[in-house]
Amino acid sequence: MKKEIIxxxxxxxxxxxxxxxxxxxxxxxxxxxTSTIALLFSALICGIFGIFPxxxxxxxxxxxxxxxxxxxxxxxxxxxxxxxxxYLMWGSEFTLANAWFESVSGFTTTGSTILNEIESLxxxxxxxxxxxxxxxGIGIILFVLLILPQSxxxxxxxxxxxxxxxSKMNFRFKARKIVQILAIVYISLTLIETVALMLLGMSFxxxxxxxxxxxxxxxxSTKNLSIAAFNNIGIEIIIMIFMILSGIHFxxxxxxxxxxxxxxxxxxLAKTFVLVLFIGILLVSLKLNLSGKYDFxxxxxxxxxxxxxxxxxxxxxxxxxxxWPIFTQIILIYxxxxxxxxxxxxxxxxxxxxxxxxxxxxxxxxxxxHPNGVFVSKFDGKRIDEKLEQNTLVFIVLYISVFFITTxxxxxxxxxxxxAFSASIATIGNVGPGFGNVSSFGNFSSxxxxxxxxxxxxxLLGRLEIxxxxxxxxxxx
Amino acid sequence: xKKTLKLKIFASFMLLIAMLAVxxxxxxxxxxxxxxxxxxxxxxxxxxxxxxxxxxxALEREDSGxxxxxxxxxxxxxxxxxxxxxxxxxxxxxxxxxxxxxxxxEYIEKIDASYKIxxxxxxxxxxxxxxxGNISWYKDxxxxxxxxxxxxxxxxxxxxxxxxxxxxxxxxxKSKRAIMPGIVSIIAALVFSLILNFFITRYFINPLSELAxxxxxxxxxxxxxxxxxxxxxxxxxxxxxxxDLLQRIVNNSNKIKQ
Numbered sequence: 085m086k087k088e089i090i091x092x093x094x095x096x097x098x099x100x101x102x103x104x105x106x107x108x109x110x111x112x113x114x115x116x117x118t119s120t121i122a123l124l125f126s127a128l129i130c131g132i133f134g135i136f137p138x139x140x141x142x143x144x145x146x147x148x149x150x151x152x153x154x155x156x157x158x159x160x161x162x163x164x165x166x167x168x169x170x171y172l173m174w175g176s177e178f179t180l181a182n183a184w185f186e187s188v189s190g191f192t193t194t195g196s197t198i199l200n201e202i203e204s205l206x207x208x209x210x211x212x213x214x215x216x217x218x219x220x221g222i223g224i225i226l227f228v229l230l231i232l233p234q235s236x237x238x239x240x241x242x243x244x245x246x247x248x249x250x251s252k253m254n255f256r257f258k259a260r261k262i263v264q265i266l267a268i269v270y271i272s273l274t275l276i277e278t279v280a281l282m283l284l285g286m287s288f289x290x291x292x293x294x295x296x297x298x299x300x301x302x303x304x305s306t307k308n309l310s311i312a313a314f315n316n317i318g319i320e321i322i323i324m325i326f327m328i329l330s331g332i333h334f335x336x337x338x339x340x341x342x343x344x345x346x347x348x349x350x351x352x353l354a355k356t357f358v359l360v361l362f363i364g365i366l367l368v369s370l371k372l373n374l375s376g377k378y379d380f381x382x383x384x385x386x387x388x389x390x391x392x393x394x395x396x397x398x399x400x401x402x403x404x405x406x407x408w409p410i411f412t413q414i415i416l417i418y419x420x421x422x423x424x425x426x427x428x429x430x431x432x433x434x435x436x437x438x439x440x441x442x443x444x445x446x447x448x449x450x451x452x453x454h455p456n457g458v459f460v461s462k463f464d465g466k467r468i469d470e471k472l473e474q475n476t477l478v479f480i481v482l483y484i485s486v487f488f489i490t491t492x493x494x495x496x497x498x499x500x501x502x503x504a505f506s507a508s509i510a511t512i513g514n515v516g517p518g519f520g521n522v523s524s525f526g527n528f529s530s531x532x533x534x535x536x537x538x539x540x541x542x543x544l545l546g547r548l549e550i551x552x553x554x555x556x557x558x559x560x561x
Numbered sequence: 562x563k564k565t566l567k568l569k570i571f572a573s574f575m576l577l578i579a580m581l582a583v584x585x586x587x588x589x590x591x592x593x594x595x596x597x598x599x600x601x602x603x604x605x606x607x608x609x610x611x612x613x614x615x616x617x618x619a620l621e622r623e624d625s626g627x628x629x630x631x632x633x634x635x636x637x638x639x640x641x642x643x644x645x646x647x648x649x650x651x652x653x654x655x656x657x658x659x660x661x662x663x664x665x666x667e668y669i670e671k672i673d674a675s676y677k678i679x680x681x682x683x684x685x686x687x688x689x690x691x692x693x694g695n696i697s698w699y700k701d702x703x704x705x706x707x708x709x710x711x712x713x714x715x716x717x718x719x720x721x722x723x724x725x726x727x728x729x730x731x732x733x734x735k736s737k738r739a740i741m742p743g744i745v746s747i748i749a750a751l752v753f754s755l756i757l758n759f760f761i762t763r764y765f766i767n768p769l770s771e772l773a774x775x776x777x778x779x780x781x782x783x784x785x786x787x788x789x790x791x792x793x794x795x796x797x798x799x800x801x802x803x804x805d806l807l808q809r810i811v812n813n814s815n816k817i818k819q
Contacts, residue, residue, distance in 0.1 A: 088763055091756065118738075121587055125742050128583055129749050132576050136753070139572045140760040142792065173741040175734050 090154050092141040097159045099134030101166055102127050104215040108170070112208025119206040122173035130166050156223075157548055164188045164544075167216050174209060177201070181533035188540040190216030192547035193429060195303020195399035195516030196507075198529040198536070202308050207289060213304050214296040220547070221300025221429040222270050269334045269341075270429075274299045277326045284318040294400075298326045301430045303399025303516040309525065310401040317385065320402060324392045328358065331396030331424030352463070357425055357435050364391040364419055368412045375409050387412070390524070395419035397430040399516025401524030413519055417506065420515045431514030431546045433483050440468060440476045482550045487512050490542050497535050507531070511542040566765060566794045573757055577750060584746030591739030598732055605661035606725035612659070613718035615652035616672070617711060619645045623683065624707050630687040631699055642683060649676065656717065662724050668717040675713050679706040768796040772803065779807055 105127035112120040167187035171178040178186065182198040189196045190213055199205065205213070274295045281291035293306045307313035311320060329337060332354050340347040348354050368387035373380045386403040393400045394416050405416060423432035443461040450459050461468040487508040494504035499521075506518025507528065517524045521531075528536060545553060622645035629638035653676070657669050682703045692698050768790045790800050 087759070091759075121591070121742070122738065125583065125587060125745065129580065129745065132580050133749070133753070136573065136576055136756065137760075139569050139576075140764055169745060173738060173745065175737045175741075 086151060088137070088141045089151055090158065092137040093151075093155045094159055094162055095134045095137035097134075097155075097163055098130045098166060100219065101163060102130035102134055104219060105130055105170065105212065108208045108212035108215065110208075111211050112206055115207055117206035117208055119170065119174045119209045122170045123208050123212065125173060126166065126169040129169065133166075157553060160191065160544065160548060163219070164191050164540075167191055170209060170212055174206070176204075177529070179533075181536050182529070185528065185536045185540055186213070187216065188543050189511075189516075190302070190304060191220035192431060192514050192543040193217050193220045193300045193302040193397070194431070194511055194514045194543045194546075195297065196511060196522070196539070196543075197304065197527050199527060200529055202306065210293060210306050211289075214293040214302075214306075217300040217302030217304055218274070218296040221296075221302065222266060265338045266334050269338050270299060273326060273329060273337075277322065280322045281319060284316060284322060286314065286319060294323065295326075297400070298323055298398060299330050299429065301327070301330050301396050301398045301424065301428065301514070303393070305400060311389070312402045312525075320385070320389055323400060324389060327392050327396045327398045327400070328361070330398070331428050331430055332357065333425050333427030334429075335427055353425065353436060353439055356439060360422070360435075361392060361395050361419075364395060364415055368415055371409055371411050377408070390416060391419055394515055394517075395422065396424045396428075397432055397513055397515045399510075401517060404523055404525040405517075406519055406523035406526065417509065417519075420506070420509045420513050420518070423513050423515070431543075432512060433480065437476045437479060439463075440473060441480060443468065444473050444477070479550065483512065486542065486545055486550065490538055493538050494531075494535050497532050499531065499535060503531075507535075507539060508542060511539040512546040514543060514546045566796065569764070569794070570761070573760075577753055577757075580749060580753070581746055584742040587742045588739055591735065591742070595732065595735055595739055598728070598735065602725060602728050602732070605659065606721040606728070608659050609656050609661070609665075609721040610718055610725065612652040612656040613714050613721070616649050616656070616714045617718075619649035619652065620679075620707060620711050620714065623649070623679075624704070627683050627687070627699065627703055627707075630683070631692070631694060631696075633688055633693055635688040638688070646680070662720055665717070665720060668713065668720060671713045672710065672717065675706070675710040679703070679710045682706050764792055764794075765796065768792070768800075772796070772800055776803065776807075 105123055109120060109123035109127050111117075112123050164184070164187045167190060168178075168183040171183035171186055172180065177199055185196070185198050188194070195217070202210075277295040277298055278288075278291045281294060282288060286294070290306050293304075294311075296302070297304045303310075305311065305313075311323060314320075332348065333351070336346065336348050336351055336354055339345070340349070365384070365388050368391055369380070369383045372378055372383035372387055377383065378386065389400070389402045390405055392398075405413065408416075421433060422438055423434050424430035426434045426436045440461070440463075443463070447459045447461050451457060461473065487505075490508035490512070491501075491504045494507065495501060499507075501520075503518065503520030503522055506520060507522045510516055510518040510522070517526070520526075522528050528539070531539070623642055626638045626641035626645060629641065632638075653669075653672065656672075660666055660669070687693060771790065790797050
């Protein structure tokens with residue numbers, strides 16, 4: 085493994101961070117905020133460490149799988165470390181554990197926060213907080229590859245690591261083209277949402293921050309009450325539309341816009357994903373209404389937003405779900421586990437795996453009836469590889485094991501069951517809010533530092549997919 | 562531009578120096594600001610708090626002086642009142658000339674008005690008048706004026722105290738912010754040194770060792786100078802020079818043999 089190549093690529097990752105830190109610094113500088121120096125110094129450190137490897141390492145040749153995997157995993161970890169610098173240097177609520185938590189939560193697009201008073205944060209820091217989502221959303225590595233004048237082969241290997249292997253099932257574009265597609269769709273969606281939110285009365289600053297968080301399926305808001313602070317149904321509808329779009333394979337969106345064969349309307353996976361969301365909305369709305377919590381339209385309004393927000397792993401809120409009937413909470417927990425589609429910016433288990441899992445259950449049921457029969461699971465007329473089915477099963481078991489262990493660790497710290505369980509699922513799924521003390525309007529500040537650290541490991545495992553981390557450990561061995 | 566080893570090492574140290582210089586400058590600037598803030602804190606709020614304390618002390622002495630006058634102790638009573646009045650005016654002027662908080666002027670004006678009313682009550686003769694020994698006058702009139710003035714002075718003191726408390730909390734946060742660039746740059750410099758050490762070993766020490774090994778091989782009879790130097794810098798130049806030199810030695814030796 086060529087270490088110098090890895091260091092050089094990590095340098096590019098840091099340079100990208102440095103650009104966003106510098107923009108955040110400019111905001112703070114022009115608004116005469118207390119975070120100016122913290123942001124400037126962080127941008128400088130990031131920039132210096134980004135430029136440094138470029139001095140020594142000559143133009144790099146082919147990057148192998150091992151190097152690609154190391155770049156992706158370490159790229160994320162290093163980004164999270166430098167991402168916490170401005171928080172740590174600014175201080176206030178940001179202790180070392182809190183700064184690390186907020187940074188990891190941002191870059192992994194989880195959206196869980198430790199902040200009690202979000203609105204008291206300087207605007208420069210608020211922008212940096214949202215920018216961490218945006219950078220994390222598309223995957224820093226993927227982004228850096230766009231600006232690197234490198235070989236095609238190199239992009240393919242790193243891309244394979246960054247995006248869940250399942251995301252390739254729908255598309256057989258060349259990797260370089262996929263990188264471009266993702267970037268175009270990502271930037272366009274951000275801009276369109278920003279304009280739409282501004283037209284509905286949001287300020288430019290709030291609109292851009294919420295767009296960053298929506299498109300990255302993050303969930304950091306500039307308001308203590310999240311989207312509820314705006315109390316504007318138009319804004320909620322726009323955000324819901326963009327949350328769904330961000331939870332769908334970006335290539336499908338591109339295909340739809342470009343009137344290609346592989347588009348949203350032809351993908352059974354996308355259609356099932358949206359259908360499941362609608363069923364969830366319907367069930368939650370009915371229960372909220374029948375239990376006398378709200379009238380029908382209010383129930384529909386809150387249920388739609390919460391189901392879509394959690395079902396796409398975004399984590400915005402318009403109502404505190406901690407007080408909702410347990411039936412609705414269990415449905416919301418299901419969506420927290422399910423997560424969105426591969427090839428989107430969401431993390432966690434991913435809807436695709438559950439889709440394969442349920443197809444597999446169907447196959448097994450048929451085998452019970454006809455033990456000697458040969459059955460094949462199909463997806464849009466194509467055969468699902470048995471190896472993929474096996475990998476999916478192993479992944480689901482590993483995924484459940486991780487959040488079970490995390491829940492156990494948290495309860496050992498005397499954290500109540502609901503908080504521990506939902507915090508574990510919400511972090512490994514990169515969703516954000518859970519229930520109990522960490523509900524939609526709550527935050528993670530009350531958890532012990534060790535608990536916060538455990539949850540950040542969950543976030544990274546969810547974002548990088550457990551297999552990649554395991555593969556890296558195996559390579560190191 | 563050709564990236565020579567000299568340029569690479571120079572650029573690396575320049576980056577390190579730039580980082581430390583900026584960290585140092587920021588820390589110095591922050592500490593200077595901190596020092597100015599502490600100075601300002603003493604100058605601003607502490608001065609007003611001390612002035613308020615003096616005003617309260619003066620008011621209480623004046624109250625004692627009034628009681629003495631009620632008892633018919635004219636000389637002693639007037640002397641206390643005179644010195645206390647002088648102390649009050651001096652402290653009041655200090656507070657008046659040290660307006661640092663928002664709305665502080667309103668408190669000063671209130672104190673001024675209230676004290677004038679209180680003073681007008683004891684400036685007129687008390688001994689040998691109907692006021693001497695008149696506890697009702699003391700309780701219902703002059704003492705209430707005394708209490709009212711003291712209350713406004715206390716309000717001024719509270720304003721400055723709470724402001725001082727807020728500023729101290731802010732200073733605590735600021736001092737942390739002043740230290741952070743130093744801590745971060747120390748850690749960053751350590752990481753930087755480790756990476757620099759890696760690059761120097763990879764691009765300087767290893768090629769030299771390979772070159773030395775190749776020369777050793779030549780000495781042992783392997784006339785093919787082989788090294789894997791890929792960089793385009795001084796080391797590559799050295800490799801070519803040694804290669805030329807050894808080639809010449811081989812040629813000369815062949816000529817001598819012929």
